[in-house]
């Protein structure tokens with residue numbers, strides 16, 4: 216990996232392979248470069264549910280899940296898509312001066328419906344003149360070839376990102392958090408989506424009690440060997456009104472302190488394939504919903520700044536010790552979709 220770094224009077228600067236001076240491949244920077252301006256996500260609640268809640272896979276959901284806790288109150292399922300977009304766009308353009316937006320179908324599983332319903336919802340969002348594309352959060356067991364074929368047609372004219380929740384590549388953890396799907400299911404969804412003109416994003420949570428630090432660093436090696444385009448990294452946090460909250464209150468288990476998490480994320484990023492863009496570096500809940508860890512009330516933007524400082528102080532960056540041999544072992548290698556830096 217070529218890194219064009221300069222040192223002047225002790226200050227390190229330069230351009231990393233992803234085209235910016237930030238020490239990790241930030242998704243926000245990628246969107247700015249790709250679209251020539253800042254894009255904001257407008258959250259849409261289209262009234263979906265989830266197979267892990269309605270009984271088709273399970274009841275009660277993943278143990279850490281409380282959708283109300285991580286969805287800002289801008290998207291409301293009782294409002295039409297157009298109304299949600301109008302109110303989100305008006306708020307975000309006032310706050311950030313943004314002109315272009317991604318309609319983000321976020322709460323629950325946003326491909327969990329017949330294709331005819333999905334078409335209507337996605338087309339409504341894309342018909343708004345300020346919407347440049349869609350981000351669709353879902354479970355890997357909620358897609359099939361027909362849905363992916365349809366999204367591929369949308370991706371010819373629009374930016375489409377599909378986000379597959381994985382949370383951990385270890386089946387023992389997936390069982391512990393009651394995900395009701397295994398790692399192979401995620402692999403199959405990624406294989407089905409690869410090479411279809413869409414961005415593939417994956418969600419991961421670091422800090423499950425059954426995983427060692429070495430396991431979590433191995434997670435970055437595993438993910439780096441798949442053709443995913445971006446990653447959302449969350450720390451395990453305990454949210455009110457969840458099964459995990461009950462477990463934690465009955466029998467508390469260790470959670471990361473802030474310095475421990477910073478240390479882990481730096482090492483995680485050092486091993487991460489530099490082509491994978493990072494969308495999030497920590498989890499976040501709505502005010503008043505968090506049980507632990509509190510970390511002095513630090514919010515995601517402050518955590519990001521602290522991490523950037525940490526990368527700078529350690530003079531390190533995403534992919535610094537990424538092992539390309541990972542890719543050669545991947546079952547996806549023959550798809551030749553890797554752009555190597």
Ligand code: SF4
Nearest residue numbers: 265267276277280323
């Ligand atoms: S985290 Fe996602 S998959 Fe799990 S219960 Fe919540 S909405 Fe369903």
